[in-house]
Amino acid sequence: MKHLVCPNCGNEETAENLFPGIFTLGTAFETTDREIVGLYGCPKCSTVQFCSDLDYIQYRKMKYKEARK
Numbered sequence: 780m781k782h783l784v785c786p787n788c789g790n791e792e793t794a795e796n797l798f799p800g801i802f803t804l805g806t807a808f809e810t811t812d813r814e815i816v817g818l819y820g821c822p823k824c825s826t827v828q829f830c831s832d833l834d835y836i837q838y839r840k841m842k843y844k845e846a847r848k
Contacts, residue, residue, distance in 0.1 A: 781835045785821035786828060798822060800839050 782792040792798045801818035808816050808829070816829040817836040830836065 781830075781832055783819055783828065783830060785824060785826050787826040788821060788824040790821050790823040792819075796822070797839070797842065800843060801827065802840065802843065 782794075783798050784791050785798075798819040798821060801820060808818060810816055810829075810831070814831050815833060815836065816831045817839060818827055818829050819839075820827050
């Protein structure tokens with residue numbers, strides 16, 4: 780599974796310590812090229828980055844929904 784790395788401080792995400800996701804309710808974030816993206820924040824330096832890997836985005840949404848049950 781893909782893991783994010785902060786472009787600012789180099790902090791690496793792990794399976795046990797996922798970067799917090801920033802999700803919308805009812806809509807999706809997309810680029811000006813109409814590419815769906817997910818936003819994730821670095822817990823160390825608060826840098827927000829985007830990811831366009833649809834498999835990763837779906838995985839993170841699934842984890843989020845499981846945690847809210």
